[in-house]
Amino acid sequence: MSVLLRRVLARVLLFAAALAALVSLAAPAAAHGFQSVVYADLAGDGPGVVRAQLQLEYDLLVVSAADAERDDPLYQDGTAAFDDGDADAQAAALVAHRNTVAAYVGERFRVAGAGEPCAPTMADNVTMTWQDGAPYAVVTVDYACGPTENGHEVTAGLFADDEGFVKDTKTILTYALDLHEGSTVLDAEHPAFTTAQTPLERFWEFFRLGAEHLLTGIDHILFLLALIVGSRRLREVVIAATTFTVAHSVTFILAATGVVAAPPEVVEPTIALSIAVVGAWYLWRLWRGGRVDQDLSHAHGFLRLDRAGWLRVGVVFLFGLVHGLGFASALGIDEPWSWTLLWSLLVFNVGIEAVQIGIIVVVFPLLVLLRRRAPRIGMWASALLAVAVTLAGLVWFVQRVLGIE
Template sequence: MSPRVRRAVVLVTAALIVFLGVGQPASAHGFTSTAYVHVTGGERGQIRTRLELEYDLLVVSAADAEGDDPLFQAGTAAFEDGDADEQAAALDAHRKAAVGYVTKRFSVMSKGAPCKPAQAGDFTMGWQEGVPYTVLTLDWDCSRGDSHEVRSELFPGTEGYVRDTKTIVTYELEGVSGSAALDAAHPSFSISQSWFERFWEFFRLGAEHLLTGIDHILFLLALIVGSRRLREIVLAATSFTLAHSVTFMLAALGVVDVPGRVVEPVIALSIAVVAGWYLWRIWRRGDHATDLVAAGRGHFSLDRAGWVRLGVVFCFGLVHGLGFAGALGIDAAWSWTLLWSLLVFNVGIEAVQLGIIAVVFPLLVLVRRRAPRAGLWVSGVICAGVSVMGLLWCVQRLLES
């Protein structure tokens, strides 16, 4: 088969991969919301919850669920004006609908019985994730006993406004402090849960995020396919891990705040660049491209191109870290309790990343050593498809921003 025919096969196969992948969402993190809740104890069995909720989402959800069209009109007008006082006043004027919506979907239980909520003070406004958030403080009468449980089903996907909502809970109650992440699959937790249960919640959340984030998986796949030796992929993966851990934690500390409309297109571009890097090397060498595979059996050393690749991977890893933080809506001031949970979230990401490398890379090495030319074209086809999909997503995300 001539080089021209082989290149045509690569392009056709890449086009097929793109065709099959265009049904995937352009953004792995879009159309979600994050609610923040802080739970503290009071006297005589009182529990106080401070909820921070996305303002416009609360307005449309509460107006729709409670049948309060005046809330929708006043709330959306205040949102468009961007006046925080006007926004808070709109909710205060329609507090029955707004508070009613929240208390039907968020609750505190004591020994299996629901605690009675009451609003403490007026609505106030703040900012999270670059958009206005409203603050609602509720006092719960839990005088029946302890063994408290928190449940959140705020802004479910069935309402049609967001795909999913995560509720990040931090608490200082019953002599213990900690944090939990609630979502549709895991809507409740007990304050008295064990440290292992708290660890597992955020570990699971991190693992699920990488497994369901096709853009991050494709980036990792491009790194694996573009590596000739185990040490090369280990270096690349380590560079990526260090970089995204840095920005993930800086975002958690509130030091870095980059809008998603900037982060998401760059993540897509990173997929195209890393995959295209290896594809370009194959294309440039033509019939001698199998040297790339054969070289993997000899002595390992990084040439200048290898160091440049590591630098590129590190830089893009910094951006992916902001994407991971964005998955939890993290760009606010931190607490030690929440920071520990975020570290566990990051461990969940790394566990899945290592698992993918452990499965994919040995299979790729086996194909390359048994049939070097076939291994080369398998790598080329994968990289071509991944690169084109990355470019497509980048354009889509730019158009959506």
């Protein structure tokens, strides 16, 4: 390797260290943290009655319903039961303060028919379950509605941002109501849903959710950028991106349907490590050979790669499997398999892939053009991006292993 190239890499390292520090500080250490997921299952239960079975994160329900007032009986009993980890005591605390819980849930999760609000009545019994590594309370609420011919409208606002405990709560809503059945996702930007919604509108909800997740998930974007910057030819980035897509699609669907599971304490650090490894791969090739943008004279045909290229594809596939678990965790679904669920998952995945393809279409041609028109500047830009991605991945890896938010 030439002395000039070593000096370039040394300078790039200094610039990128500062850039990576800014990136890691600007984005949360756990891209899928600080959120909660509400599970809502709606069905008709006789004339004029809509029954909602809600699964709510227990500790959030306690502090939100009690308005975090430490002298509130629900807060005292509920937090004590949470600290003890006793599921029976947790359910008993919610039942004992049923009126407080019912008032909060009825205000924040509303059902309306023909434009008129339905009157909520919370059932006496509360059970406990386990979702996303946390205790969840299963609460049943019956909504008495008047006659309606145009379906029901559901508005979800549980654990809102203004409460200050979590951000961007998503409500996974499944329904069998008004001769319609399906699923959708509600959040702060799209809090309402009507059973008169068309299939195209339901498609758009999950497509938008998948697209937004990749756009707001800085760790997945950096992984994709690492794949792009480390690719010499179009075939390399296409093969790597396709491999990543296939791998994360498999584990995403298996995890979301409850077939496989992995703790976030393992998944999130591994995702961060994958970013560092794929970014460092380009730097290692640059350090060893110095010419990473040349064609492979012996590689003919779209799928022909050298040995190092296929090794990189294998590494991308393994890390793609882990990223799929991260996507499933972000969506927050862990339900038994059904055709409705599979359709929703596939649409969510299509949203992810649409953004991924868009990033490749924009970034890769620009990088190739820069490498050909101004090779030295292209090398600087590629190396700078690779070092920044690598350092950001390492910082996140340490933060996630140590549990630093």
